[in-house]
Every structure is written in structure tokens, then in C-alpha cells.
Amino acid sequence: MRETILLVDDEKMISEVLEAYLKKDGYQVFIADNGIDALKKADTVQPDLIVLDLMLPDISGEEVCRLIRKDSEVPILMLTAKSGEAERINGIVIGADDYVTKPFSPREVVVRIQAIFRRVKKSSKTSGMELSFNKQGLVINLFKREIEIGGQIINVTPIEYRLLSNLAQHPGRVYSRMDLLEKIQEDGFSYEGYERSIDTHIKNLRKKIEADARDPKYILTVFGMGYKFGGSPDVKNASI
Structure with a gap:
């Protein structure tokens, strides 16, 4: 077709x-x-x-x-x-x-x-693949590029989605701002931001997915290094 x-x-x-x-x-x-x-x-x-x-x-x-x-x-x-x-x-x-x-x-x-x-x-190729965390409190559909919080789909920008999906696929791994910037630009995605612009996107993303953005459970700051994902993977996450 x-x-x-x-x-x-x-x-x-x-x-x-x-x-x-x-x-x-x-x-x-x-x-x-x-x-x-x-x-x-x-x-x-x-x-x-x-x-x-x-x-x-x-x-x-x-x-x-x-x-x-x-x-x-x-x-x-x-x-x-x-x-x-x-x-x-x-x-x-x-x-x-x-x-x-x-x-x-x-x-x-x-x-x-x-x-x-x-x-x-x-x-x-990842059709139907989902990552879920904290007893399905957060669900990421890697095919549809959708994010659910408490069973509700939330609106995120393409950059926010890329940030969260990359962090969530490797819980506990620390990413520097440059690492995340490079991840955003993979596969030809055009983005000409700076390392510190990542902080702004993380701040906006926390407001959307965290119950308390000042005390985040999913996107954690590693001082002096960058960020890591702190959600607890559910058993069905086959790709992790």
C-alpha cells in the first residue's frame, strides 16, 4: 500500500x-x-x-x-x-x-x-512492545509512541518521548546531558539544542509524569553527572 x-x-x-x-x-x-x-x-x-x-x-x-x-x-x-x-x-x-x-x-x-x-x-519492528513500571503506574508503548500515567495517555513532545523512552529502556543507567542529546539526534532526528536545554525538557517531562515533580520517582538527577531512570520495572518488560 x-x-x-x-x-x-x-x-x-x-x-x-x-x-x-x-x-x-x-x-x-x-x-x-x-x-x-x-x-x-x-x-x-x-x-x-x-x-x-x-x-x-x-x-x-x-x-x-x-x-x-x-x-x-x-x-x-x-x-x-x-x-x-x-x-x-x-x-x-x-x-x-x-x-x-x-x-x-x-x-x-x-x-x-x-x-x-x-x-x-x-x-x-517493536509493534506491541510495552514497558511498564511501578505496577503499571507508568506504561510506554514503543510502537505507538504513547505514554500512560495511571491508565491515562498524556501528551508529550517528540523530544520528551525520546528522552523518557531511552532512559526507561535502561533503568539505573546514568546518562550525561550529552548522551541524551545524542540519543535525541539518532536516526536523523533534527535537533540543534544545547546540553543545558536537556534540563528544560526534563523539567517539563517531570511535570507530566511525576506525582510530585520536586520529589521525582522516575527521572532522577545524578548530581554532577546527569540523569537516570528510577522506576521499578514490571515483570513483563521483555526488552529490559
Whole structure:
């Protein structure tokens, strides 16, 4: 079955060129030229990937991304004319999987999409695999990339998910900030943050998964070294 791509851009020429390249590569393509239409088609088409321009005529691409991320983990490749580091990092933080800065080569977009699908297919090998801790107080589904706390799925950013899943797969192992930064960037994931930015993501993640962020049970600080996972693995965790 061909992968389905939703292409969201209000510039007709860009949409037509990218559509031609993507169809030539065998993808099925749907097009939206504004944010509202993009949200509707994302819901009805259920695409395998979304190419999303940040500059849309009605609502911003950032807002479209945030709304989609409330209900879906579909990969999102952002197109942006903003070349500043802050804008690029913000795109990743709110839920994008990668970005391409305008002007760009249509072939580069296709290559980025191929790389994202390779990562998705690699993840699918762990279909059905779950890690659970503290008598299922915390459950991580490695295939769906979902995190449950007390039986409730919580919303996390792609970076937060990568941080938690990597820590949880090796309980007790101490990771330096640089170790975690490198883990985030594995498999071609674009992130240009600094070591200390890890602290901010950890702080935000603790607020979501810990009963008391000031007295964490899952993500523990190892002073002078970094972080480690402190949850107690349940017996069914076959991968640990």
C-alpha cells in the first residue's frame, strides 16, 4: 500500500512541484492550502505523513501542528522560511519530526520524507512492545509512541518521548546531558539544542509524569553527572 502524504502550503507553485516529485516517488498526495482545511483533511484522510508550511493565510502552521499533536503522532515535516535557531527549535519542540528551510530543493524534501518513513518502519519492528513500571503506574508503548500515567495517555513532545523512552529502556543507567542529546539526534532526528536545554525538557517531562515533580520517582538527577531512570520495572518488560 502506498504511503499517503498531506501537503499543506498556500503557495500553489510549491504545492504543484512537490506533488509531482512525491507522486513520481510513488506516494499518494492530498493538498490543503490553509490551516482549517489541513485539520479537516488530517482527520478524514488520516495521512501517513504531513508536510506542513508554517506561513498559512488563516492559522499558523505552529498552531496546526499543536492541534494535530493533541490526537495524533503522525510524522510532521515542517517547511519554514524562518532560518533562526529559535524558530527551528520551536518547531521541533511543539511536535514536528523534522524541518526544511525555504528555499529548498524538492528532492531534499523527498529525501527527508524517505528518512522519516525509514524511522517509522524501524519502530514498527517493536509493534506491541510495552514497558511498564511501578505496577503499571507508568506504561510506554514503543510502537505507538504513547505514554500512560495511571491508565491515562498524556501528551508529550517528540523530544520528551525520546528522552523518557531511552532512559526507561535502561533503568539505573546514568546518562550525561550529552548522551541524551545524542540519543535525541539518532536516526536523523533534527535537533540543534544545547546540553543545558536537556534540563528544560526534563523539567517539563517531570511535570507530566511525576506525582510530585520536586520529589521525582522516575527521572532522577545524578548530581554532577546527569540523569537516570528510577522506576521499578514490571515483570513483563521483555526488552529490559
